[in-house]
Amino acid sequence: MSRFSIFSLARNAMSWHQNWPRQWRSPDPKPEYDVVIIGAGGHGLATAYYLAKEHGITNVAVIEKGWLGGGNTGRNTTIVRSNYLWDESGLFYENAMKLWENLSQELNYNVMFSQRGVLNLAHNLGDVRESIRRVNANNLNGIDAEWLNAEQVKEFCPIINISKDSRYPVMGATLQRRGGTARHDAVAWGYARGADDMGVDVIQNCEVQGLMIDNGTVKGVRTSLGDIKAKKVAMACAGHTSVVADMAGIRLPIESHPLQALVSEPMKPVIDCVVMSNAVHVYVSQSDKGELVMGAGIDAYVGYSQRGSLHVIEDQLGSAMELFPLFSRTRMMRSWGGIVDTCPDASPIVGKTPVKNLYVNAGWGTGGFKATPGAGWCYAHTIAKDEPHDLNAAFSIDRFITGALVDEHGAAGVAH
Amino acid sequence: MLYIKCPWCGERDETEYHYGGEAHIVRPENPDELTDAEWAEYVFMRTNTKGVHRERWVHSDGCRRWFNVARNTVTNEIVSVYKTGEKPDLPEAVTTKPAPAKKAAAKKAPVKKKEGA
Ligand SMILES: Cc1cc2nc3c(=O)[nH]c(=O)nc-3n(C[C@H](O)[C@H](O)[C@H](O)COP(=O)(O)OP(=O)(O)OC[C@H]3O[C@@H](n4cnc5c(N)ncnc54)[C@H](O)[C@@H]3O)c2cc1C
Numbered sequence: 001m002s003r004f005s006i007f008s009l010a011r012n013a014m015s016w017h018q019n020w021p022r023q024w025r026s027p028d029p030k031p032e033y034d035v036v037i038i039g040a041g042g043h044g045l046a047t048a049y050y051l052a053k054e055h056g057i058t059n060v061a062v063i064e065k066g067w068l069g070g071g072n073t074g075r076n077t078t079i080v081r082s083n084y085l086w087d088e089s090g091l092f093y094e095n096a097m098k099l100w101e102n103l104s105q106e107l108n109y110n111v112m113f114s115q116r117g118v119l120n121l122a123h124n125l126g127d128v129r130e131s132i133r134r135v136n137a138n139n140l141n142g143i144d145a146e147w148l149n150a151e152q153v154k155e156f157c158p159i160i161n162i163s164k165d166s167r168y169p170v171m172g173a174t175l176q177r178r179g180g181t182a183r184h185d186a187v188a189w190g191y192a193r194g195a196d197d198m199g200v201d202v203i204q205n206c207e208v209q210g211l212m213i214d215n216g217t218v219k220g221v222r223t224s225l226g227d228i229k230a231k232k233v234a235m236a237c238a239g240h241t242s243v244v245a246d247m248a249g250i251r252l253p254i255e256s257h258p259l260q261a262l263v264s265e266p267m268k269p270v271i272d273c274v275v276m277s278n279a280v281h282v283y284v285s286q287s288d289k290g291e292l293v294m295g296a297g298i299d300a301y302v303g304y305s306q307r308g309s310l311h312v313i314e315d316q317l318g319s320a321m322e323l324f325p326l327f328s329r330t331r332m333m334r335s336w337g338g339i340v341d342t343c344p345d346a347s348p349i350v351g352k353t354p355v356k357n358l359y360v361n362a363g364w365g366t367g368g369f370k371a372t373p374g375a376g377w378c379y380a381h382t383i384a385k386d387e388p389h390d391l392n393a394a395f396s397i398d399r400f401i402t403g404a405l406v407d408e409h410g411a412a413g414v415a416h
Numbered sequence: 417m418l419y420i421k422c423p424w425c426g427e428r429d430e431t432e433y434h435y436g437g438e439a440h441i442v443r444p445e446n447p448d449e450l451t452d453a454e455w456a457e458y459v460f461m462r463t464n465t466k467g468v469h470r471e472r473w474v475h476s477d478g479c480r481r482w483f484n485v486a487r488n489t490v491t492n493e494i495v496s497v498y499k500t501g502e503k504p505d506l507p508e509a510v511t512t513k514p515a516p517a518k519k520a521a522a523k524k525a526p527v528k529k530k531e532g533a
């Protein structure tokens with residue numbers, strides 16, 4: 001792997017940047033692997049990377065039906081934060097945050113992680129109480145969090161409208177200064193390049209269509225490019241998890257929904273932080289190109305269409321307009337949708353399944369981008385050791401039977 | 417935006433309705449005898465079909481009545497609308513017919529089922 005540095009940049013400038021080598025191979029699948037990961041989104045690729053790096057397991061394939069990073073990884077609004085309420089989630093997401101803080105160096109790939117601060121607005125008394133409670137819980141877990149009143153919010157983000165007369169007045173906000181955004185594609189590419197360098201095969205345009213199961217143990221996958229044997233198989237296929245789990249006869253508490261986002265035409269810098277509001281389903285940041293990046297809420301119905309209804313976007317833009325009257329003449333350039341895998345308690349599932357050597361990482365719903373490094377790290381541990389790490393032990397399928405749910409609707413809502 | 421035909425009021429915009437989740441999940445008749453796993457199945461586990469999904473809708477801004485819809489979750493084509501308490505068979509063609517634009521996706525669904533162990 002040729003490393004990126006100021007010297008390699010200068011050297012390649014001499015030849016007009018036309019001689020950079022390919023960043024990863026496009027290998028044909030081998031007949032057998034130690035681990036097959038289904039889905040080359042950020043989670044699948046990070047898992048492969050940490051399997052190789054932390055556990056020395058390099059005979060690994062990541063199988064992707066489309067192109068790598070083409071699922072939710074390349075469709076999200078890239079908000080990263082770790083201010084979740086319960087100890088289980090707080091510590092899990094904070095571990096991811098620490099990995100984010102060193103990720104560009106770790107991967108020798110610029111993931112453009114920008115800790116610009118994330119505001120979560122409170123619009124009513126219930127929100128205020130919930131937010132302050134969460135700030136306190138975060139502080140007890142060593143996660144940075146502050147409570148700002150309306151004037152302080154205005155100071156932190158001057159273009160916000162804090163008028164008391166608005167339909168959803170801003171009564172304050174939580175602030176996580178270490179939160180921010182990252183370049184989503186670069187995360188997938190960086191992990192793919194790193195994993196490939198350690199010997200992992202990333203196989204694109206190859207759909208998993210069945211699982212080989214013998215006596216309650218998974219033996220491999222049936223794909224559009226033929227059968228591939230595997231000692232262990234790990235799902236990381238987000239919106240399609242139920243479809244793949246069904247191939248093993250496993251039922252999950254997951255439902256897939258369309259979730260939409262959109263970007264505006266590029267404009268001068270107007271907002272240098274991330275603003276989210278669970279109550280009115282708006283989240284906004286501005287990309288380095290100057291586009292406003294905004295996310296909407298999910299469509300209520302189950303859907304695999306990667307597109308949502310227009311009225312969802314109308315609602316969201318109406319709320320955005322009230323919060324930021326300045327945006328009223330902004331034209332929107334593109335909108336798109338992803339298929340998000342939602343869980344009833346707004347927490348993920350990372351762990352073992354009833355089928356031996358088959359693992360699941362899913363249920364990230366509207367907010368799994370921020371977890372990418374941490375999820376990959378814990379999932380790799382779970383696969384390598386055949387038991388979960390302390391950090392993801394609470395996120396088992398069993399919790400829906402025991403009742404030990406990790407209810408993060410307050411911290412997660414729909415806005416992530 | 418979906419156009420949904422309420423069995424009582426006729427075709428209206430999706431915004432007049434609310435979604436009620438997967439249909440035909442029957443509340444267990446013997447709650448005291450259920451194991452935790454059986455409760456989990458009833459409360460949390462969902463089919464999450466890619467393909468024709470039977471689901472409940474309520475015409476909340478209209479007649480406020482509940483009914484069932486069979487909708488293809490890939491193409492959003494509504495293949496059947498029927499009243500609560502009914503469960504008509506769906507024509508075979510509907511569940512296997514490839515939708516024009518999504519030929520590959522619709523065709524593959526039944527194959528996957530067969531291969532699942
Ligand atoms: C509009 C939108 C906005 C979002 N905003 C945020 C945000 O601001 N912050 C945040 O933290 N999260 C956000 N999310 C959620 C986040 O994007 C996801 O939780 C996360 O990216 C999931 O990563 P993944 O790698 O698990 O899934 P994906 O990137 O979706 O990868 C799964 C891959 O599996 C592949 N696959 C599926 N089935 C098969 C099969 N049978 N065979 C082979 N491959 C298969 C798919 O093609 C896909 O590439 C948002 C999501 C959307 C849609």
